[in-house]
Amino acid sequence: MANDVGSIPDLVQKKHDVGEVVKIICLGDSAVGKSKLMERFLMDEYRPQQMSTYALTLYHHQTTIGNKNVVVDFWDTAGQERFQSMHPSYYHKAHACIMVFDVQRKITYKNLYNWYKELREYRPEIPCCVVANKIDADLKMAQRSFNFGKKHGLPLYYVSAADGTNVVKMFRDMIKKALDYKQNPRDFIDEVLQELENFDLEKKEENSEADEDGLKTESPEFV
Ligand SMILES: Nc1nc2c(ncn2[C@@H]2O[C@H](COP(=O)(O)OP(=O)(O)OP(=O)(O)O)[C@@H](O)[C@H]2O)c(=O)[nH]1
Numbered sequence: 769m770a771n772d773v774g775s776i777p778d779l780v781q782k783k784h785d786v787g788e789v790v791k792i793i794c795l796g797d798s799a800v801g802k803s804k805l806m807e808r809f810l811m812d813e814y815r816p817q818q819m820s821t822y823a824l825t826l827y828h829h830q831t832t833i834g835n836k837n838v839v840v841d842f843w844d845t846a847g848q849e850r851f852q853s854m855h856p857s858y859y860h861k862a863h864a865c866i867m868v869f870d871v872q873r874k875i876t877y878k879n880l881y882n883w884y885k886e887l888r889e890y891r892p893e894i895p896c897c898v899v900a901n902k903i904d905a906d907l908k909m910a911q912r913s914f915n916f917g918k919k920h921g922l923p924l925y926y927v928s929a930a931d932g933t934n935v936v937k938m939f940r941d942m943i944k945k946a947l948d949y950k951q952n953p954r955d956f957i958d959e960v961l962q963e964l965e966n967f968d969l970e971k972k973e974e975n976s977e978a979d980e981d982g983l984k985t986e987s988p989e990f991v
């Protein structure tokens with residue numbers, strides 16, 4: 769009997785523990801360090817000489833922002849960036865974007881213009897930042913001002929996946945922004961999607977409250 773009493777709060781707890789789910793995508797040329805940055809943030813380990821990413825990798829991360837549970841789905845590319853373009857589904861419902869270049873290769877900085885243009889075609893309003901990676905290889909680069917960020921009103925982070933400089937700060941800032949965007953979308957389509965999601969959640973809560981009260985869902989023949 770004691771178990772029965774205990775199980776109700778557990779159920780309620782689980783329902784609320786899931787929290788908000790946000791999707792964060794990463795863009796940038798091949799070998800700028802996108803995968804290494806994610807690995808550095810998620811596992812706090814760094815293994816140089818890893819093979820390029822050939823398949824889409826999804827990194828699942830649970831965290832708290834303020835007193836909210838947040839589930840973050842980080843999307844890492846399937847190597848499509850070699851073709852300078854991503855499949856539209858990569859952008860679909862993304863809440864924030866991390867755009868990376870390699871301070872040792874100028875072309876990767878120039879290509880930010882293309883990445884940004886494509887991003888804004890699919891996701892006109894989501895928060896985005898520019899990441900200057902590999903500053904460990906040339907510390908002078910951290911003194912340089914890169915105008916791309918200023919020009920488009922995007923924050924710029926000087927980071928190193930190799931030694932961890934600024935990696936946690938950049939990811940934490942972007943998770944906060946993704947959450948903020950999800951809760952206050954600035955894009956009409958996103959607003960509608962958010963409304964639908966809230967509606968769906970309310971329905972689920974109503975159903976699980978009914979379940980907890982011992983009510984059964986009606987089988988189709990009674991509907
Ligand atoms: N010195 C230095 N090397 C780095 C850093 N980050 C990544 N690298 C190296 O850069 C290379 C590419 O890193 P990846 O993380 O695989 O790059 P990527 O952007 O995911 O590449 P694709 O999967 O091909 O798109 C690897 O050899 C890494 O070891 C860094 O901060 N400093």
Ligand SMILES: [Mg+2]
Binds near residue numbers: 802803845
């Ligand atoms: Mg990769």
